[in-house]
Amino acid sequence: MNDFNEIKDTLVNLDEQRLLQLVKNALENGIPAGDILNKGLIAGMDIVGEKMENEDMFIPEVLMAAQIMGKGVEILKPLLGAEETSSRGSVLIGTVKGDLHDIGKNLVAMMMESAGLVVHNLGVDIAPEEFVRMIKEKNANILCLSALLTTTMPMMKQTIDAVVESGLRDQVKIMVGGAPVTQAFADDIGADAFASDAGSAAKGAKALIN
């Protein structure tokens, strides 16, 4: 199997049994685990992300796809080299201080993981200093901020300012999102990117580090 279309299609069609079988077959046929991961599973989730953006697939289906993909990754894990499991990039994601909403953020985190990024989900109500501390600790190169209230959106700017003050601004690309957030707002506060849904967020993150 030189193109991985069957794996991608089977993942997009949410056929767990068939997908896991295809992954095993691929390994038996000597296909490198890293290729199965990148060109099959991750590439399949990229398609799921696009379909989500286009509203051809919906949240429960995306969750199911991520779950199936995770099982596929479990099969591959023992055979994956260290470089293959990690860095396409290290992402920090959290909801800003004063805001407790997390559903969208968690979907974004999941889609980014499925896209092959290492993701540290800090949770909700995260203070600017905490984000800064974690950028250093996890050596992150992408920072994702989420807010669902117009009243907590200004905290996004405060967080970015804190990153600038700490001297870490050049180390991270900053992406923002959340229902009331717009591209214009993102530009205003000095973010590098804005995403309106989990699918485009994962795509956008990969674009930022390439």
Next chain:
Amino acid sequence: MFQVIGERINTSRKKVQAAVADRDAEYIREDVKKQQEAGADFIDVNAGARIGHEKEDMKWLLNTIQPVAIVPLCLDSPDPAILEMAYDMVDRTPMINSISLEKDRFDTMMPFLKGKECKIVALCMEDDGMPLSSDDIVARAQKLVKELESIGLKQDDIYIDPLVQPISTDSTKGNMVLDAVRQIKKQYPKVHITGGLSNISYGLPERKIINRTFVTLMMDAGMDSAIIDPLDSKIMATIRTADMLLGRDNFCMTYLKGVRSGVIKS
């Protein structure tokens, strides 16, 4: 009878924001009149979307709306200073939207509410985050009722919002809130239950049928009010029909009125 809190005067709605920015009083008044004609029991007023302008926007909206309001207003803001200003401006006893158990909000709202005459929307939200189980929701509701009663509010003044969460992320979220509502109403029969109806369908297609069906399940569980669009005739029809089915419409009068006026259709 189910109480409708009309949600349309909210600056997060495109046309309303434009009207507020342009100070188009006619537009706002027309909208309020239509909501009232459609059966709104409260008119929610939220000026929060234009960052940095909330105070003047809220002032302007209240001055614009009051001359044509025939029902109480629901003053909607996360900022107690705005609520304080708004409270002093209204003619009729308002509903205040809202208080929660989040420390900052709770600590500022409790002194604000003490001694005031109002209805209060109380969100089952705590600093830990979203509730994770029916028991979680019920425990938070109990805390809210206890605290609000301690500053002189009556159970009939309290509108608990159990925080409906999307079913798309977890298929137990529907039953979780339905069970919580049943338990809360059992323990506090006089307390009201309220909330928005669109969170349940977030992330799924054909949201309106989900919202409409969910409101009937919630009404059976004990929900007796909601923040909705009174001009959405399908959801209003669903609510009036459910009210009748639950025995709250003598001689099915309101239902028949609704059919004759064309609002209620199969």
